[in-house]
Amino acid sequence: MCGIIGCVGRGEDTLSTLLHGLDQLEYRGYDSAGVALVGDGDLRVAKRAGKLDALKAVVGDRADLAGTVGIGHTRWSTHGPPTDGNAHPHCACAGRVAVVHNGIIENYQALRDELAADGHEFDSDTDTEVVPHLVEASLEAGRDPEAAFRDAVARLEGSFALACVVEGTEAVLVARNDSPLVLGVDDGATYLASDVPAFREFTARVVYLEDGEFARLSADGWHVADAEGTRLEKSVETVEWDAEDTGKSGYDHFMLKEIHEQPRALRQCLRGRVDELGGSVTLEELPELDLDRAHLVAAGTSYHAAIYGAELLCDVGVPATAFLSHEYATAPPPQEDATVIGVSQSGETADTLAATREARRRGAETLAITNTVGSTMARECDHVCYIRSGPEIGVAATKTFAGQQTALNLLCEYVSPGPIDRDLIAALRDLPSDVQAVLDGSDAEAVGEAYIDSDAYFFIGRALNYPVALEGALKMKEISYKHAEGFAAGELKHGTLALVTPETPVFASVIGDGELARKTVGNVKEVEARDAPVVAVTDGRSDVERYANHVLDIPETHPRAAAILANIQLQLVAYHTAAKLGRSIDKPRNLAKSVTVQ
Numbered sequence: 001m002c003g004i005i006g007c008v009g010r011g012e013d014t015l016s017t018l019l020h021g022l023d024q025l026e027y028r029g030y031d032s033a034g035v036a037l038v039g040d041g042d043l044r045v046a047k048r049a050g051k052l053d054a055l056k057a058v059v060g061d062r063a064d065l066a067g068t069v070g071i072g073h074t075r076w077s078t079h080g081p082p083t084d085g086n087a088h089p090h091c092a093c094a095g096r097v098a099v100v101h102n103g104i105i106e107n108y109q110a111l112r113d114e115l116a117a118d119g120h121e122f123d124s125d126t127d128t129e130v131v132p133h134l135v136e137a138s139l140e141a142g143r144d145p146e147a148a149f150r151d152a153v154a155r156l157e158g159s160f161a162l163a164c165v166v167e168g169t170e171a172v173l174v175a176r177n178d179s180p181l182v183l184g185v186d187d188g189a190t191y192l193a194s195d196v197p198a199f200r201e202f203t204a205r206v207v208y209l210e211d212g213e214f215a216r217l218s219a220d221g222w223h224v225a226d227a228e229g230t231r232l233e234k235s236v237e238t239v240e241w242d243a244e245d246t247g248k249s250g251y252d253h254f255m256l257k258e259i260h261e262q263p264r265a266l267r268q269c270l271r272g273r274v275d276e277l278g279g280s281v282t283l284e285e286l287p288e289l290d291l292d293r294a295h296l297v298a299a300g301t302s303y304h305a306a307i308y309g310a311e312l313l314c315d316v317g318v319p320a321t322a323f324l325s326h327e328y329a330t331a332p333p334p335q336e337d338a339t340v341i342g343v344s345q346s347g348e349t350a351d352t353l354a355a356t357r358e359a360r361r362r363g364a365e366t367l368a369i370t371n372t373v374g375s376t377m378a379r380e381c382d383h384v385c386y387i388r389s390g391p392e393i394g395v396a397a398t399k400t401f402a403g404q405q406t407a408l409n410l411l412c413e414y415v416s417p418g419p420i421d422r423d424l425i426a427a428l429r430d431l432p433s434d435v436q437a438v439l440d441g442s443d444a445e446a447v448g449e450a451y452i453d454s455d456a457y458f459f460i461g462r463a464l465n466y467p468v469a470l471e472g473a474l475k476m477k478e479i480s481y482k483h484a485e486g487f488a489a490g491e492l493k494h495g496t497l498a499l500v501t502p503e504t505p506v507f508a509s510v511i512g513d514g515e516l517a518r519k520t521v522g523n524v525k526e527v528e529a530r531d532a533p534v535v536a537v538t539d540g541r542s543d544v545e546r547y548a549n550h551v552l553d554i555p556e557t558h559p560r561a562a563a564i565l566a567n568i569q570l571q572l573v574a575y576h577t578a579a580k581l582g583r584s585i586d587k588p589r590n591l592a593k594s595v596t597v598q
């Protein structure tokens with residue numbers, strides 16, 4: 001999704017600060033980029049389709065591109081293809097106003113027709129371009145820049161994070177509605193961005209903007225105001241991670257680093273929340289929750305965590321169902337007693353926000369399970385439980401999936417009407433070291449290599465291992481660009497078995513030696529009989545090894561923890577497959593880290 005950066009007070013480092021911010025925002029996914037700077041009263045703009053290197057090449061050739069106030073943007077196309085002309089910033093006719101935008105302006109066509117009728121000429125296919133023209137029209141009517149910007153925003157319908165600079169004005173004007181924006185404040189300099197990593201190197205002090213709020217950043221400082229221009233009190237918060245957490249620390253890819261960070265991430269998630277001696281779980285952010293029923297809403301990987309979480313809740317006697325958030329937002333089931341749990345790494349996924357908002361509209365209690373402190377979902381829901389994974393930069397979610405699974409285990413014990421599961425508590429205590437054992441002993445690289453030429457991969461698992469199968473397939477698709485499908489193991493024979501051949505490896509998660517494991521071993525035999533290669537992810541308690549071409553071991557533990565470990569083996573297989581294929585692992589084609597449009 002589009003990324004926004006802006007800064008004031010960085011003097012001659014303004015341009016390099018913007019480019020650094022854009023580098024840090026790359027992980028969100030983009031197809032073009034640009035900057036606008038105001039210096040000595042003049043407004044200068046540079047933008048290019050393609051990767052940031054293309055923009056940097058242009059910027060390097062432009063000695064005039066200097067200024068003390070600036071905005072920058074990485075664009076993820078929604079209206080019009082990724083061309084130089086469609087890249088942001090967008091300017092108005094007279095070139096006095098430049099705007100960057102994340103979101104979708106739903107009434108842009110009507111505004112564009114109206115502005116065109118008044119003589120405004122448009123250069124791009126974007127919805128965004130109406131904004132600088134609206135600001136320009138208001139300036140021409142005699143309004144000052146701040147009022148002109150507010151006038152323009154008042155005409156917009158849809159979602160937007162906007163930043164605007166105006167020739168002759170040493171300030172950045174900002175507005176937010178439904179798309180994330182955060183200010184970074186420091187002595188002397190002020191920043192704004194779609195996400196904290198863009199400016200974390202310079203400051204840890206942040207101010208989260210709410211929907212409907214405006215901000216003005218200038219050399220004199222910053223303030224936040226409402227739509228009428230009335231100033232608002234805002235609290236300054238401090239982020240707890242440092243800039244190094246957003247570097248690769250010697251790993252080839254953020255994804256591999258984040259896979260290896262899982263022991264630490266899970267330790268953080270568990271820290272201070274489990275009292276093993278007393279046999280209790282404390283989630284300090286939550287009040288006592290009385291869950292009669294739960295609806296978990298999420299998308300992508302987080303949806304797989306939601307399926308896992310729903311199964312856990314059902315196990316402890318709380319009826320729970322996982323829903324795709326985009327479906328739930330438009331067609332929620334009529335169970336008004338359900339607490340709605342939004343599961344989202346970013347806390348900014350538009351589909352999931354739409355679902356939690358719909359739940360709130362209907363009067364339901366809402367709870368966010370998220371990694372992102374201060375995110376929209378964290379602020380809008382009645383309650384929040386943080387997974388504490390630390391920043392995740394790779395587009396493919398890894399450590400945050402394990403963090404969601406772990407936090408859902410804690411939530412489940414926290415709300416369980418029955419006695420605490422002491423075996424689970426012991427397994428959670430050992431989970432970080434069990435994850436480390438998986439990482440240290442994994443044969444996933446050899447497995448990835450063995451099946452590198454396969455055109456399709458299948459993943460199967462039952463119960464808690466069903467979301468593991470779905471997630472294993474999603475990881476493989478996202479980063480290797482190979483066809484992959486995940487199934488409940490019993491489902492394979494109801495159709496997809498027709499596609500199973502000696503060229504299609506089947507990954508089976510088989511945990512324990514109970515009935516579920518025995519049935520999955522039965523499914524493994526079915527594919528083995530069709531000469532498909534089998535990769536078993538197992539704790540070695542079933543005899544699945546007999547039918548497997550490769551085995552990926554996990555330590556023996558509680559079945560809920562085993563599902564977390566099994567997934568880590570599949571993350572590694574996907575990673576090594578994609579690495580061998582030379583794919584763009586951290587920024588897969590067409591994908592964005594945080595999907596802020598519906």
Ligand code: M6R
Pocket residue numbers: 299300301302303343344345346347348349352395396397398478591592593594595
């Ligand atoms: O930030 P969220 O967890 O709400 O994001 C939801 C999905 O967009 C996300 O999980 C996506 O599927 C990941 N790229 C998966 O790796």
